[in-house]
Each structure stands twice: as C-alpha cells, then as structure tokens.
Amino acid sequence: MLWSFVHDISLGDIILSPKKETRKLLIGIVTGPYLYDPKAIDRDYPNIHAVEWKGVIPYDNVPREIWRSMTAWQTLFELSSPEAVNAALRLMESIQTGVTPRPIETPERTAVAMDEGQRLFDETMSKSMEILATHFDGFSGWEFQELVWATLKAAGLYPKPLRKGPDQTVDIEAYRDPLQLGPPRILVQVKHRRDPVSGPEMQQFIGSMNREGDIGLYISTGGFSQAARQFAEKSHKPVNLMGWEDFVNLFLEVYERLDNTFKAWIPMGTVKILLRRKEEVQRD
Structure with a gap:
C-alpha cells in the first residue's frame, strides 16, 4: 500500500474517499507531490499527498460503475474498469460546472435492494479488515510468527517447527512435500x-538463501522500502514480498483449514448477503 501511495499517485489525479460514517464520498484532485513529514499531521501518518477536495457526494448519487470497481479490502486502490474511470471524470466535471449529480434511478425496487446488498457486502468487508488490523496489532512478534506458520500450513505447505529465540534472518523453513x-x-x-x-x-x-532451488518469502505488516523492493527484484533467487493486505487475503482464504487452536485466537463467523438477482444469474 505504501509503495502505491508514494509512486502511483500523480499530480492532477482524482481522489475518491468514501466516508462510511456519513455515507458520503469525498472527491478531490492531487495538488502536490509526495512528502514525508512526521510533523505535518501526525507522527503516525508521515506520508502525505496534498489534495484539494472539490465536493462531497451522497452515496446514493455515486454512479454504480464506481462502486463496482472499488476493492473493499484494500485501503488504497485504482479504479479497475474504464467505465468507472469515465464515471469519476463525469462526476468531477459535474462538480466543477455546478451541476448536482442526480440520484441513481433504478427501474425496479429489487435493483435498489441488490445495490444495497453489494454495498453492505463491501462495507462489511472493509470493516472486517479494519477489525482484523486492530486485532493483529495486539499480537506480539512471536504470536504473529506462529500465526504465519499456521497460515502457511493451512495453505498446503509443510513448515518445520518454530524455534523461539532472538530475531533471526530466517523465521520459518517450509517445504512442498510432507517429508x-x-x-x-x-x-x-x-x-x-x-x-x-x-x-x-x-x-x-x-x-x-544459499541452497540450490531456495525460494524466499518476506512477510511484513509495515510494508517494504523502495530499496528493499529493488534488492528483492534483482536477487539471484526468487523473493516473494507479502504486505499486510496480501497476508490477510491469504489468511481469510485458508481460515477454515486452520488448526482449531489458531481459530480460537481469531474466531470468525460467516454472513450470507444476496448480491445478484436471479434474472442476472440466468443471463450470465
């Protein structure tokens, strides 16, 4: 996420920021380059992009193309479809010309319910990620290492038993075969x-990584510096980088296969939300 924040955001980019508390979408334009300044806002948020906020749009007035393109489990992402990008450009144009975006009209009551279902799903996923982040923050380094070990095991790898001790260059050694x-x-x-x-x-x-065929996996909840990424890319051995979002996605994917001990650490339930109408499924 930090890499994208630093390198992928450019001057003049449109920024969309949903606010779940007020059910409104902030829309603005990036007006300055990336800055690192722990004193500007808060020492916990030293990475900064200046944004001029142009308007506030109620959720009901936001085009569907934008909602469908948003990735709820990521904190920072780029709209993934041309339709969503065009919708964002039209939204910005309407604000700059003083035209208030109209509420989304739906021909059927069911369509409104389905949009609400998708929105509820997105908001639930986003909130779940926030809760997980807070929960994981309370883990000690050793506890989180144990959780990673269990997650890799649930993903189908065969990790060797952990060895508790001082910080080591390699924390976990795993294989693809049971022997x-x-x-x-x-x-x-x-x-x-x-x-x-x-x-x-x-x-x-x-x-x-000094043996033939070694593969590296570096998991960091704080992300990776630019220098670290460059060393990984140029490494003579493959090094896979896994940040916070990637690890949580893997954890959620294999959760049901975790040992019960680790499930007890992070008890989770399942909620079913209707996302599509029967007619839409039949058309597909």
Missing part, C-alpha cells in the same frame, strides 16, 4: 511492525 526433503526450500522472514523493511534487512535475508 520436507525439497527442493525447493522455502525460507520465510516475518516482520510484525509499523516500519517498512529496509534495504540492508532484505540483503541479509537474500544472503541466507
């Missing part, structure tokens, strides 16, 4: 903190 003979040997480093992984930390990890 753990390999290759490949999958070496995993886990960092559970707010700071991104530095270049020297990545170099040290890459240096530990």
